[in-house]
Amino acid sequence: MDFTFTEEQRMMATAVRELLDDVAAPAVLRAAAGAPELNEGPAAGGDDPQRWARLVELGLPGMLAPEVVGGLGLQDIDFVLVAEEVGRAALPENLVEHAGIAVPLLAACSAPRAQAWLTRAAAGEVRLAVGHPLNATVLGAAASDALLLFQGDEVHLVERAAATLQRQASVDRLRSLATVTWTPAAATLLAGGAEGAALRELAFARGAVVNAAQALGLAERMVRIAVDYASTRQQFGKPIGSYQALKHHMADVQVQLEYARPVVYAAAARLAEFAAGVSSGAGTAGATAATAPALLARLNAVVSGAKLMAMEAADLAGRKGLQLHGAMGYSWEVDLHFYVKRAWALAGSWGDRAWHQRRLESLVLDGVVTDDLAVLHHEHG
Amino acid sequence: MDFTFTEEQRMMATAVRELLDDVAAPAVLRAAAGAPELNEGPAAGGDDPQRWARLVELGLPGMLAPEVVGGLGLQDIDFVLVAEEVGRAALPENLVEHAGIAVPLLAACSAPRAQAWLTRAAAGEVRLAVGHPLNATVLGAAASDALLLFQGDEVHLVERAAATLQRQASVDRLRSLATVTWTPAAATLLAGGAEGAALRELAFARGAVVNAAQALGLAERMVRIAVDYASTRQQFGKPIGSYQALKHHMADVQVQLEYARPVVYAAAARLAEFAAGVSSGAGTAGATAATAPALLARLNAVVSGAKLMAMEAADLAGRKGLQLHGAMGYSWEVDLHFYVKRAWALAGSWGDRAWHQRRLESLVLDGVVTDDLAVLHHEHG
Amino acid sequence: MTVQLHYTPAQQAFRAEVRAWMEANVPREKLDTLEGAAGFAQHVAWERQLAGGRWGMVTWPEEYGGRGCTLVEWLIFEEEYYRAGAPLRANQNGIFLLGPTLMEFGTPEQKARYLPPMAAGEEMWAQAWSEPQAGSDMAAIRATATREGDDYVLRGHKIWSSRGTYADWAFGIFRTDPASDKHKGLSFILVPLRHPGVRVRGIPQLHGQTGFAEIFFEEARVPVANRLGGEGQGWNIAMATAGFERGLMLRSPARFQATARRLGELYRQNADRADGTVRAAVAKAWLQAEAYALNTYATATRLMAGGHIGAEASLNKIFWSELDLAMHAAAMSLLGARAELLPHAPAAAGVGDWLEGWIFAQSGPIYAGTNEIQRNIIAERVLGMPR
């Protein structure tokens, strides 16, 4: 039992933070978003090949790819801290879905075609987008070279040129969204049956967890912006941050955030274990056919819990942050809104609040012995 | 359209308040509740025949009885302000169910036996308790002369000696509760069939509304106690009421309270109209067979809304009041807890939160045209 | 007599008249947003059409273009207005805030000069209260009005002026006594916005539109006759205006009842993917909108009987702003993955208006005095807690 990250994990996160503080600083986002009244936002959703190249230099696209294909051979529990940094920066590029969902999916897929794409995706030479039926749109489709798409239990890899994209404008201009029309074919099929279903389940769980991790970073960023503003803005002769009402707003956010954090990390740790089991063909480490459904239920409970709690923290951080800024918070001039809008956008992706709430309720309350669902103590009994 | 009370209505409420400030002052309740460690509370639930006599002097038991039987011939909209005062005082005697539910039920009942009891009940010579299936216990059964009890669509009047009571201790020692075992008989039957069902429906609606009205009074009392304490108690060199966090706690309660208030009053007004229709045999004033269900739905929606909002206000007032008092609030020594406990007790009576919430959701959301349910604007369309 | 929650035959006839006019006149197509130039012009045209039917401000006396209606009739008007899906009021700062202020504090000449074109939609008004260092702390005003003969010369910088970018006139407070501080020495002055020495700059908002503005006064000269009330009385008059803003008129219940109705429809369309908390939130929206309406009717009939609205107006501000946020949050939850889509996104398919409403709702707890300030007012002035 050890719930601390290693020095290496922390160093990687710090390196990402330092890079993003530079290449995705608020002023950079502001320029990328274009003139306020544009309303359409930049056509590319702020996507910048030069910034992508910097992310590639750190090896981020291939973090979850095996070392044999040039990846870093790391796990979801390593990636969760990177996703948090991406959230903190409201990065325009779709790094998290490429590196956090698509690459490990290809790595776990037995099809030769998957392996061919994997090497190039891990190296960041090609970019991938993921279209899940629960999402209304596909993020980063326009900048992608290929899309991973699901049809029933089948997973398909469709080159972008073979799909028809229709651009969909988001309140967050730095998200490039599209709906995708495509035709499943034998040539696009990567996996089906039990393998396809397992890959789809894992992809969905990863989508929820990396979004939850981004929400942590977003919440922390919004709290920081609000606290800094509150320390300088004066009203009635003192900084507004000295008023108890505003202090308590921020303290409430901090409580939400700091209790969402370990749930997100636990979800990533459980995901890594479960994924290891799936790719080793064993269902999960040491699981038998009888225990596998319970392990999946437990994974799903903590994943939904992570998404719910992290999104709630980000939502609260946005609301309280806007409120603390007063009229300034409602203007385009402060940086806060870039992060607020990202949080709004992520809330509905990879299972919205109601979806995860319903799943959690069903897992925890309906017929399953609650005790078996404990995130931590499954060695019980 | 006039949503103001008359001078007479206000004067009656003031008279009740002045009486209760005297005969049910906090020190009186404290004495009636007995020694703190008693835990059982006083056997009679604090019931005091002398105080009952004072209530009778004001004509309160017969407020809703016709003048021909010696009552005041008033309506639910008049009684709602009295119930509010009873709540504010956390009166031990079961005046509201006697005068607000039992008496108008007898008045609307065609059975000769009902009329015989009505005259004496209106005069306060006998006391009545009401046992509704949704309540776990009967309030004031021990001090009653007879009980109104329901069995299917039948309404029975059972003399106390003919029923078996088992005392049930409440967290609010000044509520005398019992479960009642009884045998329905032809001799006890007051009404059945459509008449019985209508009387039962009205009794239930009245129970919810008079409890909601009591909750308003309780909330106001708790706010007043907390504000007074906050103005005198000093910490860090100033009154605690000058701290913004505590101010905002109380402001939040006040918002809840002041928006619950008109809903409770509207429920009472609609109830009075509906009751007038029932007792005139017309279903409701001007209603046809086709419109009566819509009128009932509208009444039920506002009654459930009133109970929900008023109880939420009282619950919040209790929590914030306790919090503001600090450790003192957790002690028996301050008066606050008499009102907090009454609010807890009323929350589950005459339909608990979940029951009213489910009914409201069902009425407003499921299949009924929402517009028809507007509390105010039913002349529309 | 007692509480009567029924409309009189005359009130019902009035409702029928409003309804008929709205059905015949409300634009079929949704107008562009009020916060952009094109949309503002469309909304001004609508104001003039309303005024043509003498519906600009029904409670005003006939001589100023109104109908002398009671507050209950005004509420009926609003119910029919929102029921018909009529556009937002570009004119609201004028008719709901400055109008009542003028009637209370204006000279006969001022009323005659300003009220009729306001009711007619010919002159649109903005407010000019806040300054960069005077937001919640409104008494920290620094903008000055220096008396020179029969004129005031205005200098200073106002900000967060709703409608400021497109309006014709603004009302605001200026320091007429340079030696004064805080609430003293301020005067309430009316200023044309297209005027020498007045420079208006739109401020982009969360949604990118620039309907609110900062206003720079660079030795702008206005006649002393543009002052409302006495010199140095500005604070009291502004407080009265702020009371109108928080109080009865700015956010009529019909607006929230209309949103609650639409939310109910959205719920029924998406009930299969809702959870129990959003179901509860939708029912609560209906209930709270009703509560807001009931409370407003209670206030209206009390005012009609000669009562006054005081600090309890702050209760209203908190209630409607939080209700509006809660209703739109429920809508966002019901829309799920589609919630982030702007109205013109093809996949938004008619639900994008909820996002616009959600963004607008964010401003509710902030403007017209933040809800923190309102809670202070409730605690201190309604409940009597120590300062």
Place this chain on the structure above:
Amino acid sequence: MTVQLHYTPAQQAFRAEVRAWMEANVPREKLDTLEGAAGFAQHVAWERQLAGGRWGMVTWPEEYGGRGCTLVEWLIFEEEYYRAGAPLRANQNGIFLLGPTLMEFGTPEQKARYLPPMAAGEEMWAQAWSEPQAGSDMAAIRATATREGDDYVLRGHKIWSSRGTYADWAFGIFRTDPASDKHKGLSFILVPLRHPGVRVRGIPQLHGQTGFAEIFFEEARVPVANRLGGEGQGWNIAMATAGFERGLMLRSPARFQATARRLGELYRQNADRADGTVRAAVAKAWLQAEAYALNTYATATRLMAGGHIGAEASLNKIFWSELDLAMHAAAMSLLGARAELLPHAPAAAGVGDWLEGWIFAQSGPIYAGTNEIQRNIIAERVLGMPR
């Protein structure tokens, strides 16, 4: 190595050992309430039974009656303790608060004198922090300890002393420098409660029981050796104790996980009458109890690696106290009309414990520093907002 959410074989063996002992020893019948005289005596007997199995405080060194366990083992112990439905700890002020304080600040003699009987359940401890005018404002302490030779003479009035009515000893802070004010000049002193000049009066609580007390010191004389730490160091030591109180140990996650489990059972028994919001609340209780456990494991493994717990302990205090209230509120809602019944009411039929828990939960946001104070601490010391 990375995050590992698995128990080692040794940890699993430890769990099995705890479980076996608890199954064999936990009283079958629920004890009377800890807040009454009879129940307190029952709980003291249980403490002695625990100590007999050397389970009094497993993290303590063996020489003081402990087992030298790690924090993770302590969490495992707690999980098994609450899983077995074992009684509340009458000894908690001693073992969780004073114990760690003594280990950090006590002399070898003090540790040897006080820790073994504490672990053995032979001496029960109360705290004596608050005074009538020093609640949240703890620095307003007026009780004095006047040096006379080798003794302190104590004068003053302490209040809200948990367990004070029945305990043997109390620890508290007293002003040793009469010229001092606020945080200075205070000393941390240990006082026997059945002692000349010490008068204890039980204060009836909401539920009528008198487990907490006020303590009057009327020239009570204790040796200077009863002072913990240096003279005038009382504030710093008390703050460390308060940190233990808010931090890791006082409310172990297992307690809330046990409540969440019971709440789940209550829900399943009453699901037909629940609404969607209470269903959501029950699921949230499970999730938040898990979150609290995960957060505690993270803190525990960080501390085991040499880290410290600072102002973030205030986050814990808020989280568990609000979680406890929310869980019991959900239970009250599920019980509906039965919620008001005391445990001994026949119709309470086994659900009356929820009412006791609900009443107790009311104290959570108040004691160990009100949640308002905790929010101030978070804002100022964790987030760095201005004072």
